[in-house]
Each structure stands twice: as structure tokens, then as C-alpha cells.
Amino acid sequence: MIKITDKSACCGCSACASICAHKAITMKPDGMGFLYPEVDESKCVDCGLCNQVCAFNSTYDKSQNLASPDVYAVRHKDMDEIETSRSGAVFIALSDWILEQGGIVYGAGYEGHFSVVHKRAVSKEERNEFKGSKYVQSDLKDTFLQVKKDLKQGYKVMFSGTPCQTSGLLSYLRTLKQDISQLYVVDLVCHGVPAPYVWRDYLGYVEKKYHAKITSANFRDKSQIGWTAHKESFNLGNKYVCTSTYTDLFYKHIMFRHSCGVCPFTNLKRPSDLTIADFWGWEKVDESINRDDKGVSLLFVNTEKGRGLFSEIESHVNYWRTDTIHCMQPNLEYPSAISSLREEFERYFISRGFVYCGKKYGNMGLKYQLLGMLRRMKHKILG
Incomplete structure (x- = not known):
């Protein structure tokens, strides 16, 4: 038990x-x-x-991994796909092929009022909901059971998620001795998963502040402020609002799941066939790749099965072969360090709510504005 x-x-x-x-x-x-x-x-x-x-440990199955991953910078050839994706739209190219074979794609989408959950897509229109980063832990519900059922019925299946989710799925299927030859698993380079209730309550705060209902949400809106910027944005009817409070709390590591601080998957032996991420450092590979600041994907091909899938999409993407030296990120080497204020944040969040925590720990309220004003004055005096 x-x-x-x-x-x-x-x-x-x-x-x-x-x-x-x-x-x-x-x-x-x-x-x-x-x-x-x-x-x-x-x-x-x-x-x-x-x-x-349970596969949340350092002994997760690495038996199918290549000695070292094949590393690529990737951009979709269709600029519309890049414009509407988080990075270079390699996920779209991969999932398009699966869907074109009559297969099924699983990824993070929305349920209800922008609650993040894993969903099943059988068309490109349904799959498009999975575009873009979602900085909150998704609820998997009965996804693992659905994946098993789809595989039993002979479908090709692509599952995308955090490495702890992909490792869990593979362990579940292998424990049941399910044939996974038709399963393609894609993880992402994860910084840590924030709390679902913080996201929920932040949405409520934004709606109350602007006296309108949120009609769309974007955790990182590159269409307005570029690919490298990180701010959340919302449409509230005809009003567009770009904020940074949620992002500020994200980078303070103060609302991550406890397990993120000891994640065993922050290395190059990924628990998936493929790994995708933003490619930070792309200019060291080729300065022409991302001159338009629209984004470029990092792709690790971790298994022979991953190589097979990548070969199917090569004609739909522009890609540059590179190596891990040019693309290393902190979370490919070690887990994010959880804030020492994490426990305190949780206590106050439960007892006093989001607005209190946003002012105490985030960039909300008069205190933060005064500190910002003092910093600007100091900078101006020091010249």
C-alpha cells in the first residue's frame, strides 16, 4: 500500500x-x-x-536510450505554425505525422475556466489546444488508462508531458506488459510545476481587477513581446492585458511542487523517445536561425524509436545538427532549488489567500512599487 x-x-x-x-x-x-x-x-x-x-526515482528505465542524444535546433517550415507555437513548432510537426497516420495525441490543454488538464486529440484542431507552454501542473485524470486502451486497439499514440509524467506512463504500461511499440513519448525540459490553485486564484484576481471575464490566457505571449520575453497575457473581452506577477512567483521557485526540488530526470538520459524545449543558445549554432525572434525548438532524439519519428518529419522542418555543449540549460544538469520560503508561502496561501501572497512575495502592491521606485532613483543617482 x-x-x-x-x-x-x-x-x-x-x-x-x-x-x-x-x-x-x-x-x-x-x-x-x-x-x-x-x-x-x-x-x-x-x-x-x-x-x-512508481518511477519517480533515479532507477527509471534507461534501457532504450542512445549512448548520447542526437541534438537539433528545429523550426517548422510553416511560419503560421511558428507564430502560434511556443518555440519552433517541432511538437506540431511530430504530432501532425501521428494524426495523419490515424493516430492519437495527448497533451496539456484546458478544462473549465483554464484549468490545465491532459486531453486526448484525434484531429489537428483538437491538438492545437496543446500549443504553447502551460506553467502549472496538469491533471492527468484517467489519461494513462485511455492510452492503454488506444494501444490495445492498435492506434499510434503520442504522449507529451513533463518527464515525471512520461516516466510514470511508461512504467505503468511496462508493469502491465502492454505492447508499446506504437507509443511515442515526448517530454519537455521542465523548470518545475507551479501549483494549480495559485493559477486558479490568480485568474480570479485578474478578473476582479479588470472587471471582466478572461476569454483567453497565454502563459508566454511571444506575439506581442517577442519569444525571449516571459510574461503572461490575457484577453478579457476586447481588452488585452499583459502581466508578470505569476511569472515573478514562478521564477522565485516559491510555488513549485516539492518533488521538483529533487527531480531525478534533470539530466541527458531522458525517460522519453524525444525531448523538446526552447533552444537558448541557438546563436552559437547559426546566427541566422532565429533573427526574427519568433522562436526555435531544441530537440533531443533519445531512442531509436525517436530517430524513426524524426525521420518522418524531416521534410516539414528546417533543422541544424548540433551537440549538448551548445544547448545546456540548468534543468538538464540539476533540479530547480525550491525557495526556502516555500512552506511559509503555502501556509499563507491557504490561510490568507492569493492577494496576500502576491503582495508579500510577488510584485503586487504598494510595497513593490515603492521598492521599484527606490531602485530607479538609486540607478539614476549613480548614473
């Missing part, structure tokens, strides 16, 4: 809940909205599968 005594030991991938044939495990949110397994002991038969399937 799985028991979470140390929150940093659980990434919330849902593999344990998915594999329980007796439905004794449900994923329950904590005060920040992070999901953890809860066992109904009256249903549990102590089979041990829930502990066996």
Missing part, C-alpha cells in the same frame, strides 16, 4: 492510481492543488503494484 510520508517523494503522475485494479487509490488535492494518492484501505488488497509502478 502506497503511503506518502514525504511529499517530495511523489510527483503526482497518477501511475499508482491508474494501476490499481480495485480502484482503492484516488488522487486528492492538497491546499495548493497538487494531487497526491489517497488509499481507501477497505478496498486495498495489498498487491504491492502501486509501490512497484
Whole structure:
């Protein structure tokens, strides 16, 4: 029977809940909205599968990995796809091929009022909801069960998610001895996953501040401020608003899941066939790649199966072969360091709400504005 005594030991991938044939495990949110397994002991038969399937550790399966990944800078040949994607739209090229084979794509989309969940797409129109980064942990719901069902029915399947999610899915399917020859798994270089309830309450704050309902949300809107900038943006009816409070809290590592601070996947032995990310350092490869500041994707090909998929999309993308020296990012070497104020933030968030925390720890309110004014005055005096 799985028991979470140390929150940093659980990434919330849902593999344990998915594999329980007796439905004794449900994923329950904590005060920040992070999901953890809860066992109904009256249903549990102590089979041990829930502990066996857990792949959030350094011993995750690396048996299919190449000695070192093939590394590429990639841009889609269709500029419309680049314009509407987070980086160079390599995800679109990959998922297009899967869909064109009659396959199914899984990725992070929205449910309800911009709650981030994993969804199933059977068309390009449905898949387009997965475009763009989503800086909040997604709720996987019964996605692992759906993937298993699709594979059993003979579909090609592409699953994209954080490396802890992809590792969990693969462990779940391998534990059940499911044939995964038709499964293509894509992870992303993850900085850490923020709390779902913080995102939810921030949306409420923005709507209250501007007296309007949010009709669209973008965690990083490169259409207005360029690819390298990082600010969230919203459409509220006819009003466009660009803010940075959520992003500010994100980079303070103060609202990440505890497990992000001990993530075992922050290395070059990825638990997926392919890895995608923004390519920071692209200019060291070729200064012409991204002169328009529209974005370029980093792609790691980690397995022979990944090589096969990449070969299918080569004609739809421009790509440059490179190496890890030109693309290393902190989260390819070590986990993000969780803020020492993380526990305090959670206590205040639960007891006093988002606005209080935004003012105390973020860039909201008079205190932050006065500090900014003082910094500008100091800079001006010092010349």
C-alpha cells in the first residue's frame, strides 16, 4: 500500500492510481492543488503494484536510450505554425505525422475556466489546444488508462508531458506488459510545476481587477513581446492585458511542487523517445536561425524509436545538427532549488489567500512599487 510520508517523494503522475485494479487509490488535492494518492484501505488488497509502478526515482528505465542524444535546433517550415507555437513548432510537426497516420495525441490543454488538464486529440484542431507552454501542473485524470486502451486497439499514440509524467506512463504500461511499440513519448525540459490553485486564484484576481471575464490566457505571449520575453497575457473581452506577477512567483521557485526540488530526470538520459524545449543558445549554432525572434525548438532524439519519428518529419522542418555543449540549460544538469520560503508561502496561501501572497512575495502592491521606485532613483543617482 502506497503511503506518502514525504511529499517530495511523489510527483503526482497518477501511475499508482491508474494501476490499481480495485480502484482503492484516488488522487486528492492538497491546499495548493497538487494531487497526491489517497488509499481507501477497505478496498486495498495489498498487491504491492502501486509501490512497484512508481518511477519517480533515479532507477527509471534507461534501457532504450542512445549512448548520447542526437541534438537539433528545429523550426517548422510553416511560419503560421511558428507564430502560434511556443518555440519552433517541432511538437506540431511530430504530432501532425501521428494524426495523419490515424493516430492519437495527448497533451496539456484546458478544462473549465483554464484549468490545465491532459486531453486526448484525434484531429489537428483538437491538438492545437496543446500549443504553447502551460506553467502549472496538469491533471492527468484517467489519461494513462485511455492510452492503454488506444494501444490495445492498435492506434499510434503520442504522449507529451513533463518527464515525471512520461516516466510514470511508461512504467505503468511496462508493469502491465502492454505492447508499446506504437507509443511515442515526448517530454519537455521542465523548470518545475507551479501549483494549480495559485493559477486558479490568480485568474480570479485578474478578473476582479479588470472587471471582466478572461476569454483567453497565454502563459508566454511571444506575439506581442517577442519569444525571449516571459510574461503572461490575457484577453478579457476586447481588452488585452499583459502581466508578470505569476511569472515573478514562478521564477522565485516559491510555488513549485516539492518533488521538483529533487527531480531525478534533470539530466541527458531522458525517460522519453524525444525531448523538446526552447533552444537558448541557438546563436552559437547559426546566427541566422532565429533573427526574427519568433522562436526555435531544441530537440533531443533519445531512442531509436525517436530517430524513426524524426525521420518522418524531416521534410516539414528546417533543422541544424548540433551537440549538448551548445544547448545546456540548468534543468538538464540539476533540479530547480525550491525557495526556502516555500512552506511559509503555502501556509499563507491557504490561510490568507492569493492577494496576500502576491503582495508579500510577488510584485503586487504598494510595497513593490515603492521598492521599484527606490531602485530607479538609486540607478539614476549613480548614473
